[in-house]
Amino acid sequence: MIGIILFGVFFLLVFLNVPIAVSLGISTMLAILAGGFPMTMVSHIMLSSIAKFSLLAIPFFILAGVIMDYAGISKRLINLAQAFVGHTKSGLVAVVVIVACFFAAISGSGPATVAALGTILIPAMVKAGYDRSLSTALMSASGAIGIIIPPSIAFIVYASIANVSVGKLFAGGIIPGILIGISFIIAALWDSRNNPNIKRMPKASGEERWKAFKDAVWGLIMPVIILGGIYSGIFTPTEAAGVSVIYGFVVGVFVYREIKLRDLPKILYESAISSATVMYIIAAASLFAWILSVSHVAGDLSAALLSVSENKYVILLLVNIIFLIAGCFLEPNSAFYILIPIIVPVFRKLDISLLHAGVFLTVNMALGLITPPVGINLYVGCNIAHAPVSEVCKKIVPFLAAGIVVLLLITYIPSIVMFLPNML
Template sequence: MSAAILFGSMAIMIALGIPIAIVLGVSSMLTLLAAGSPLGVVPAMMQATVQKFSLLTIPLFVLAGAIMDKGGISKRLIRLADSAIGPVHGGLGYVAVVTALFFAAISGSGTATVAAMGSILIPAMKRQGYDAGFSSALSAISGSLGTVIPPSITFIIYGMITGESIGDLFLSGIVPGLIFGLMLCIAVWVQAKKHGWKGDTKRATAGELWKMFLDTVWGLLSPVIVLGGIYAGIFTPTEAAAVAVVYSFIVGVFIYKELHLEELKETLFSTAKTTGMILLIIMNAGIFSWVLTQQGIAASLTEMALTLTDNKYVMLFIINIVFLCAGCVMDNTSALYILVPIIMPIAKALDINMIHLGVILVLNLSIGQVTPPVGPNLYVAADIGQVKFEDICRKMVPLLLMSLVALFVITYVPWLATCLIPGA
């Protein structure tokens, strides 16, 4: 009965277009009322959910990425990559993927990466004759790398839910993120050969590249300092996020001298807005997760799932389908808080590595960022590229197919996710 009320009320409210944060809270309270449980526990659960030191990483990494973008790092990364690749087929497409890898390692956010990189790359690709829809689709899905490449906000949230080491989760995302990027580059190469898309810039000389590298090196050092500090044991992920903010500010203001008061105010406001939205979802999702456990719904769903199959490879396939569908209708934070408490006991019962599982879930959700109807990266990229939503969805198909190939490989070769983790 409790499960019917919880999921039934959720489905109705989602169909009515009510924001997911409100849906999670209201459906949980309706379930508690139906079970005769007091609602006085709700405020306490909301407070307990967000009263965690590790949550500070979210606004800090978002702020660091915004400061580095406004401070000039994104355009320097693009210029360096474009000059190195030159007039090859699909050159700017490769630049879009490679610079997304670098910027994702600064911002930790897929949508932030799309906004920062796409605003420069999409117009540049259109000028070189690339299809506007494909250019926008590529920027959208390249930005999804922000949820796989460390530091990833999605990994942080998964780590808080499951209790897994955030440092290990960061390490686990590096190889899968690179595989994801390689598959996208293959898709770019095929489309560029088919349509004759070719860069019009000459490959820079070694001296010119060295000069541009020296100009860009301060931005490139950011992920090295942050991730190196975490893995060397110098600071925790939360402290690393604070270091990233301070370093980004110094680079933007004193080295590149492109970050001014107006840009700083804008980044602070946008960070506060983004953080507020995330924390509201987390507070209500915390209630939802507690109700799942308290009402015995999670345990019942676990038993039901295990009666379907006791083969972990089949279960991994089912988990992929569930999370791909979830990514189509909800944001990453909500999907993790709703589904991980259900998936986690099933995975443990089947001896599925929780770090490997985290990579699989984050990959699924990163693909979800470019699948309608939610797909936030699609809307951002379509707006920048000034293309119709239907057009960007159509051009996304070959890129999605290659992303699914990457997902399949990483799902069934767990070593790719754990190979960099000491003792794994």
């Protein structure tokens, strides 16, 4: 009965376009009342769920991403990529994906990557002869890499739920993130193969490339400091997030000199809004996960999943299908809190690595960012490009297909994910 109320009310509210966090909260409250649990538990669970040292990295990484955006790092990364590969055939496609990967390593967020880069790169692609809908689809898809390439907010949330190492998750996401980027380049080149209007950019001279590199080097160093510090044991992922804020502030104020003191209130306001949204979703989703556990609904659903099959490969396929569907309706953080308590017991019984699972489940959520009807990246990209959603949805299909191919590879060949974590 509690399970029916919990999921029935939740999906009804989502269908009625009620915000995810509110849907989670209302459905959980009704389930708590139906189960006779004390309402005094609500505030305690919500507070304790976000009062974790590991989750403190989230607002810091969000603030670092906003600071680096104000510092002008996005346009410098674009100039660097254009200088090195912009002159090649369909080089602008590679520029979009490469810059998205680098900016993802700074922001850790898919929608933030699309918003920061789309205003520059989508008009540039249209000017170079690319179809507007394809340009928007490519930018939206490339932004999804933001939750795979470390540092990733989704990885931090998953690690706090499944109790795995954030640093190892970061390492495990590097190769899959690169593979996703390559697959998106191939998909875009395939779609634009018969377009006669595409213009090549002029080839940059050695001096121009060196100038672009010197201008962008401070932005390129930031991921090196974050990941290098984590893997060398100098600081934890949460401390790395704090270091990234200080580094970004110093670069923006004293090196690039694009951040003024009058910009600080706007920077803090933007990051506070984004952080509050994420943390509220986590708090509401944690309450949802708690009632799932104490009412034994999670255990019953785990048993039901195992009753379908105990073949590891069949279960992996079923879980991917579940998460791909969930990604169409839920953003990554709430999906993890709802589904991970159900999936983890199944993975443990079948001896599936939770570290490996964290990466391919996050890839599922990345594909969800570009899948209707929710597809947050799609709507951000369409809003920037003033492109019709229906047309962009048609163009996103090759990227989804390419992403699913990579998803299956990393699901069934764990060494792709585990290679770097094992080395470390």
